[in-house]
Amino acid sequence: MTSPLTRAAVLTAFTFVSLGAFLDLVQGGRFVFFYGAQYTQAALVAFLFLLPACAGLLLTQPRFTAHMQWRYPTRWVRWLFINPLITVITAGAIVVAPRGWLAAGTWAFGTPQAPLVAKVISVEPFRARKGCDQHATLSLLSVQATICLADHYVGAPLRTDQEVFVSGKASFTGFFIGNFAAK
Numbered sequence: 001m002t003s004p005l006t007r008a009a010v011l012t013a014f015t016f017v018s019l020g021a022f023l024d025l026v027q028g029g030r031f032v033f034f035y036g037a038q039y040t041q042a043a044l045v046a047f048l049f050l051l052p053a054c055a056g057l058l059l060t061q062p063r064f065t066a067h068m069q070w071r072y073p074t075r076w077v078r079w080l081f082i083n084p085l086i087t088v089i090t091a092g093a094i095v096v097a098p099r100g101w102l103a104a105g106t107w108a109f110g111t112p113q114a115p116l117v118a119k120v121i122s123v124e125p126f127r128a129r130k131g132c133d134q135h136a137t138l139s140l141l142s143v144q145a146t147i148c149l150a151d152h153y154v155g156a157p158l159r160t161d162q163e164v165f166v167s168g169k170a171s172f173t174g175f176f177i178g179n180f181a182a183k
Contacts, residue, residue: 016097018093018097019101020097020098020099021092021093024100024103025100027104027107028096028099029132030148031107031145031177032140032143032145032175033099033173034172035173035174047091047092051091053091054087054090055084058083068083103174105173106174109171110168112169113175115165116175117164117165117166117183118139118164118165118180119139119164120137120163120164121136121137121144121160122160123137131148132148133150134149134150135147135148135149136149138164140166152177152179153181154181155182156182165180167180
């Protein structure tokens, strides 16, 4: 039997990671993270270290293993598909959660900025799909970031090497794009 303190700690960590991953999914397409290159390198290493840690933690929990045996009675399905999938999703959510919280913090507490000039590096072709229909890579404040154009840009199609005005909120960790328009 686990103590109430342990349950509270696990629930708090689960809530933090789940909300952070959700915030990254929802707001991450508009956030230019100033330390994105360093974070990507560290995130890959962290993800690789988290895979065995998450697998070990999940597979040593009696309630989890009992539920998985009941839900997926075929052993090979659990070991080849379900357990690796849950492990990868858990490790991935832990890695992206801090970026989601940084994006939300910049959106909520960032300093509003006058429009800045950004340069379009590349533009993906428009494709109707779930999530973002079109992405563009911008160079903003000496940082390149891929952002979602859906619902944030109205006007003539963007071209490579075109300059755009970008407005939003800034913090010491990044820039949250509110709106942008062609120059």
